[in-house]
Amino acid sequence: MNRDDIVSAALEVLDTWGMEFCSMRRVAGALDVQPSALYHHVANKQTLLGLMAERIVAGVAVDADLMASSRRLRDAMLAIRDGAEVVATASAFRLGLSELEGDLAKQSSTDLARTLLIYVVGHTQATQLHRQASALGAIEADPDLDPSFDRGLTILLS
Amino acid sequence: MNRDDIVSAALEVLDTWGMEFCSMRRVAGALDVQPSALYHHVANKQTLLGLMAERIVAGVAVDADLMASSRRLRDAMLAIRDGAEVVATASAFRLGLSELEGDLAKQSSTDLARTLLIYVVGHTQATQLHRQASALGAIEADPDLDPSFDRGLTILLS
DNA sequence: ACCTGAACACCGTTCAAGT
DNA sequence: ACCTGAACACCGTTCAAGT
Numbered sequence: 361m362n363r364d365d366i367v368s369a370a371l372e373v374l375d376t377w378g379m380e381f382c383s384m385r386r387v388a389g390a391l392d393v394q395p396s397a398l399y400h401h402v403a404n405k406q407t408l409l410g411l412m413a414e415r416i417v418a419g420v421a422v423d424a425d426l427m428a429s430s431r432r433l434r435d436a437m438l439a440i441r442d443g444a445e446v447v448a449t450a451s452a453f454r455l456g457l458s459e460l461e462g463d464l465a466k467q468s469s470t471d472l473a474r475t476l477l478i479y480v481v482g483h484t485q486a487t488q489l490h491r492q493a494s495a496l497g498a499i500e501a502d503p504d505l506d507p508s509f510d511r512g513l514t515i516l517l518s
Numbered sequence: 519m520n521r522d523d524i525v526s527a528a529l530e531v532l533d534t535w536g537m538e539f540c541s542m543r544r545v546a547g548a549l550d551v552q553p554s555a556l557y558h559h560v561a562n563k564q565t566l567l568g569l570m571a572e573r574i575v576a577g578v579a580v581d582a583d584l585m586a587s588s589r590r591l592r593d594a595m596l597a598i599r600d601g602a603e604v605v606a607t608a609s610a611f612r613l614g615l616s617e618l619e620g621d622l623a624k625q626s627s628t629d630l631a632r633t634l635l636i637y638v639v640g641h642t643q644a645t646q647l648h649r650q651a652s653a654l655g656a657i658e659a660d661p662d663l664d665p666s667f668d669r670g671l672t673i674l675l676s
Numbered sequence: 677a678c679c680t681g682a683a684c685a686c687c688g689t690t691c692a693a694g695t
Numbered sequence: 696a697c698c699t700g701a702a703c704a705c706c707g708t709t710c711a712a713g714t
Contacts, residue, residue: 694699
C-alpha cells in the first residue's frame with residue numbers, strides 16, 4: 361500500500377458514499393487496513409483531500425480557449441460524486457490547484473485565472489449539491505442552474 | 519432560550535474558536551445547556567448554519583452600485599471569524615442567501631447576481647483562510663490577495 | 677413546552693508494541 | 696519501514712424521563 365493506493369481508495373469511497381462519509385476510517389476499511397496505517401503515508405486528512413483534488417483535476421487540459429478549458433474543469437469535477445466540494449475545500453487551503461491556476465494565468469492573467477477558478481469551482485459545487493438535494497426530493501429542481509454556467513462564464517470572459 | 523439566543527451564542531463560539539470547533543456541543547456549553555436542548559429550537563446543525571449565515575449578511579445593503587454592494591457583503595463576512603466559510607456552506611445548501619441574491623438580481627440580472635455572489639463569497643473565503651494560515655506561519659503571506667478582490671470585481675462588472 | 681441524562685454510532689489522530 | 700490494537704478526546708443526534 362502506498363500514497364496512490366490510498367488516494368484511489370479515497371476517491372472510490374467518495375464516489376460511493378459522498379463527502380460526508382468519506383472518513384479516514386472508511387478509507388482504511390476499503391483497504392482492509394487499520395485507520396492508523398494511513399498516517400504512515402499521509403500526514404492528515406487535509407493532505408489526503410489535497411491529493412484527491414489533484415487527481416480529480418489532473419487530466420484537465422488548459423489552452424487558449426478559456427471557455428472550453430473551464431467546461432473541461434467543470435466536467436472533471438462533475439465526473440465524481442462531490443468532486444467540486446473536494447476541490448473547493450482543498451483549493452481553499454491552496455492544495456492541489458496551483459498548477460491549474462498557473463496554466464490558466466499563462467493563457468490570460470493572474471486576475472482572470474483566479475476569478476475564473478473561483479467561479480467554475482463555486483458554480484459546479486452549487487450544481488452538484490443542488491442535483492443531490494433534488495434527487496432526494498429535498499428541493500424542487502431548477503432546470504436553469506445547469507445552463508446558467510455558460511452564461512456566467514460569458515459574463516466573465518466578455 | 520430561543521432560536522435567536524442560539525444563533526447569537528453560535529456566532530460567539532464561531533468568532534472565538536472558529537468553524538472547526540463550532541460544534542453543537544460547544545454552542546450548548548456556551549448557553550449552559552445540554553446539547554440535546556438545542557434540538558427543541560433548531561432541526562439540526564445545517565439549519566443552524568443557515569441561520570448564522572442569514573445573520574452575518576443581514577445588515578448588507580444592496581443598491582444600484584454593485585461594486586459597493588459587493589464590498590459591503592465582503593466586509594460583513596470578514597467581520598467575523600470564518601464568516602465566509604459559514605456563508606459558503608449555507609449558500610451551497612441554498613439557505614439564508616436567497617434574499618440577498620434576489621436583491622442583487624433586481625439591480626442587475628439573475629445571471630450577474632449569481633456570478634457575483636459566487637465570486638464574492640469564494641474570494642472572501644480564500645482570503646479569510648489565507649489570513650489564518652499566514653497568521654499561524656503555515657504559509658507565506660500574499661500581499662496581493664486582498665487588492666485582487668477589486669480587480670476581479672472589475673473584470674466581472676465590466 | 678422545554679430541558680436533562682444517558683446512550684448510540686460514529687469521528688481524527690497518537691502511540692506503544694509487534695513484524 | 697510498515698502495520699496493529701488500543702486508547703484519547705471528541706462529534707451529531709435521539710429519546711425516555713422529568714418539570
